[in-house]
Amino acid sequence: MEQWITLLKANDYLGIKKFLKNGGNPNETEENGESVICFAMRYHCDSEVIDLLIENGANIHQVDDAGVSVFDVAVTYNNLALIERLIQDGFDVNNPTRKSGFTPLMAAVCYGRVEVIEKLLEMGVDIEVRDAYGLNAMDFARKMHKKSILALLERDQDGAD
Known part of the structure; x- marks a missing residue:
């Protein structure tokens, strides 16, 4: 989850796209079950980042x-x-x-x-x-x-x- 947090805090669209391409799991969760997409909102990522996560399989019903x-x-x-x-x-x-x-x-x-x-x-x-x-x-x-x-x-x- 550390890699996700670094990328999300930076709102790094290209870095996130590359991480997903290299096997980053958009459904990874923190110990308490908080998901990547929730962290993206917490760090005020652009809508393009959230859309990218969803397009790559992030579970919006998590x-x-x-x-x-x-x-x-x-x-x-x-x-x-x-x-x-x-x-x-x-x-x-x-x-x-x-x-x-x-x-x-x-x-x-x-x-x-x-x-x-x-x-x-x-x-x-x-x-x-x-x-x-x-x-x-x-x-x-x-x-x-x-x-x-x-x-x-x-x-x-x-x-x-």
Whole structure:
């Protein structure tokens, strides 16, 4: 994984392409199960690098040991293009993968990712889903003092009634 991290930190498209050609595994993971594609987002690699990884077989449905999915990481790093790709590929926005039940919508609320929230609402995300502690996305908006996001969720909720 060391070689991957070096290349990803440098956002080295040509180096990554060469590494893949020489047998680099785009599905290699860290000890906790975090994947190359997740590291690429963490290090803010260009979309061309992420596309290259996917084109070379990176598993976009990979989930780490804590249940954090590639989708969750895309929300964290506000990668709307990958989020849309995952939704088109059938990712279920209402099925949390994290062991805590923390959903991508909850993460988007906490990080203030308005475009992601709007996309999830457009895809019919259930704003009432609760995590293992009984909290839903609106609770997180209140807790994080995200008034404009709370208003957005309330408008969606009112529209669904």
